Amino acid sequence: MYFGHIDYIQHLILLIFLIAVCIISKKFNYEMKNKKARIISAISVIVLFILMFIPINVKDQFILTTIYDVNKRKDYEATTTGLDYYTKYGVLAGLYGMELENRNNKPENYNEEEIKKELEEVQTTIKENDTLQKPNIIVMFQESYWDIENIEEVKFDKDVTENMDLLKSEGESVKLLSSSYGGMSSNIEFELLTGGNLAYFNTGYHPFIQLYTRKGTENNPSIIKELKNNGYKTKMVFGRDYYSSKNVYKKLGIDEYVNEYKEMADYKEHIKGTHLSDEALVDNVIETLKNKSPEEKIFYMTATIETHMPFSKEKYTNYDINVTKSTLTDEETGIILSYAQGVYDTNVQIKRLYDEIQKLDEPTIIIVLGDHLPYLYNEKGEDILQKLTYFNTNDEKTNLLRKYTTEGIILSNYDAQVKFESEYISPDMLLTKIINNMDIEISQYYKWLYKIRNILPAQNQYLTLDYAGNIYYNNEVLPEEMEKIKQIRENMQYYFFEKNK
Numbered sequence: 322m323y324f325g326h327i328d329y330i331q332h333l334i335l336l337i338f339l340i341a342v343c344i345i346s347k348k349f350n351y352e353m354k355n356k357k358a359r360i361i362s363a364i365s366v367i368v369l370f371i372l373m374f375i376p377i378n379v380k381d382q383f384i385l386t387t388i389y390d391v392n393k394r395k396d397y398e399a400t401t402t403g404l405d406y407y408t409k410y411g412v413l414a415g416l417y418g419m420e421l422e423n424r425n426n427k428p429e430n431y432n433e434e435e436i437k438k439e440l441e442e443v444q445t446t447i448k449e450n451d452t453l454q455k456p457n458i459i460v461m462f463q464e465s466y467w468d469i470e471n472i473e474e475v476k477f478d479k480d481v482t483e484n485m486d487l488l489k490s491e492g493e494s495v496k497l498l499s500s501s502y503g504g505m506s507s508n509i510e511f512e513l514l515t516g517g518n519l520a521y522f523n524t525g526y527h528p529f530i531q532l533y534t535r536k537g538t539e540n541n542p543s544i545i546k547e548l549k550n551n552g553y554k555t556k557m558v559f560g561r562d563y564y565s566s567k568n569v570y571k572k573l574g575i576d577e578y579v580n581e582y583k584e585m586a587d588y589k590e591h592i593k594g595t596h597l598s599d600e601a602l603v604d605n606v607i608e609t610l611k612n613k614s615p616e617e618k619i620f621y622m623t624a625t626i627e628t629h630m631p632f633s634k635e636k637y638t639n640y641d642i643n644v645t646k647s648t649l650t651d652e653e654t655g656i657i658l659s660y661a662q663g664v665y666d667t668n669v670q671i672k673r674l675y676d677e678i679q680k681l682d683e684p685t686i687i688i689v690l691g692d693h694l695p696y697l698y699n700e701k702g703e704d705i706l707q708k709l710t711y712f713n714t715n716d717e718k719t720n721l722l723r724k725y726t727t728e729g730i731i732l733s734n735y736d737a738q739v740k741f742e743s744e745y746i747s748p749d750m751l752l753t754k755i756i757n758n759m760d761i762e763i764s765q766y767y768k769w770l771y772k773i774r775n776i777l778p779a780q781n782q783y784l785t786l787d788y789a790g791n792i793y794y795n796n797e798v799l800p801e802e803m804e805k806i807k808q809i810r811e812n813m814q815y816y817f818f819e820k821n822k
Contacts, residue, residue: 381426385524389418427819428811436816439809440765443772452738453759456684457613458548459606460622460752461671462513463599464506464560464629466691467727469664471711475657476646484668485689485730488675492732495741497748498779498786499725503696503704506624507564512748513690514573514622515543516770520780520795521814529569532818539572542766542817544752546574548620551761556619558605560597560626581605582626594636594663596626599670607677615683628663630696632656641665653705656697678734685734690751691727718784718792725781731755743778745786750774766817776806 389410410418469481480486500508500519507529508519517528532538545555557575561582570578581597582588591601602623609621634655640662647654671689678685697705706712712720729751731739739758746754750770756763757771779786785793785803793799799807 428815431812436812443765443769454684455760456686458620459687461689462624463667463691464625465695467694469661473710474648478643478645481661481665482668484672492730493739494730496745497727497729498745498781499693499727500781501693502724506692509692509748516749516753517814517818518749518780520782521811529564529566533569533572543573547756547763549574553618553620556621558623560602593627596629599625599627599666603670603674632659632697637662653699660695675732686737687732690729722792742775743788744790745779747779773806
């Protein structure tokens with residue numbers, strides 16, 4: 322993860338300004354003797370501070386977009402902790418910026434009675450479908466996983482995604498509309514594990530960093546809690562946790578949290594490239610499945626890290642694949658090659674895990690998803706992906722959609738019936754789909770999300786897709802039914818994630 326730049330020039334200018342003010346004040350011993358002027362100055366300062374801190378959405382968004390430039394902030398430039406934020410903006414500006422970014426004002430048309438009515442009615446409108454039974458659930462949260470076959474400019478001597486293509490014929494695949502590009506994996510974790518969606522938060526908002534530091538958020542809904550209420554043991558394993566999210570996962574209800582980067586005694590022996598290998602994490606999954614008791618049901622999620630940036634040809638000592646043709650520079654070709662090696666390894670390891678679960682007697686499903694596209698940058702800092710043909714069609718909506726589209730696939734060792742009605746979904750609908758098709762009891766909130774799956778199947782901060790795959794910018798007025806459900810969902814998210822926090 323790239324943590325963003327530190328604007329030393331900005332800090333230096335501010336320091337020089339403060340020193341100059343001190344020197345001038347001492348030299349001229351300035352004193353405001355007019356009592357009326359002193360009162361007006363004091364009142365003006367107080368009014369200014371009140372206006373700065375009163376929650377006024379128009380004013381807050383103006384400051385965030387003009388001073389903090391959140392609309393142009395790249396996900397791979399985002400800060401991942403409060404310390405990073407203050408380092409980037411300075412203490413005072415950081416405090417104020419964090420205050421503004423932490424705000425999520427009540428929706429203009431907020432109607433709590435309407436929300437309660439929706440939740441009550443969904444009990445009778447949703448008929449439970451238990452075709453998935455009550456399986457072990459393995460979530461492979463794959464760092465920067467995306468279909469590299471979309472790159473026309475570079476060709477390889479092997480089919481990099483052969484194993485995953487084979488597995489797609491064995492399971493059910495779907496395209497995922499990610500909320501991030503090149504970074505901020507925790508935003509996709511949030512959507513996947515809560516059913517919340519970043520489209521209903523303020524621009525630049527990061528729930529793991531901002532929402533879950535607040536009191537009361539341990540009462541927020543999560544799919545982990547839904548499974549625990551049905552007897553599941555739950556475990557989260559990171560290849561490396563960049564977000565120090567142990568406390569967040571406690572609030573999400575996890576039983577066991579493991580940061581392999583810190584807790585593996587032989588961590589260095591399992592490095593491939595620059596990070597912990599996918600093989601090591603799959604080993605951990607297989608060991609857990611073999612050692613669990615037959616009567617115990619588990620939810621096990623692992624966040625891989627091998628395909629994390631930075632990328633360069635020197636990342637790997639040995640390659641299983643080679644480039645046969647490229648129209649890019651040697652440097653850029655090497656960067657693509659190193660990413661492709663990671664994707665190749667991911668394919669091999671997911672196939673290995675799939676083969677292993679076929680040996681189990683217990684119903685088990687594997688959910689594989691890419692969190693976001695990789696950030697592949699050259700020595701000039703240019704984003705290589707955005708120079709490729711695939712992302713430069715004549716249709717800007719298509720370009721934006723492709724920038725945020727990753728892969729999802731459901732695999733099992735039994736006749737699990739998982740059919741996605743729409744071509745695209747966002748991560749908030751993925752596990753929501755799974756638990757609504759299991760033989761378990763779940764809350765009205767997740768039943769309601771499942772109810773709207775074909776009305777608003779895919780959303781992020783920029784785009785909304787309908788059941789047929791039509792693309793809308795979020796500032797467009799949607800078709801009547803979609804617009805109505807979108808407003809209710811905005812209220813629903815405020816009700817469950819913001820109210821009384």
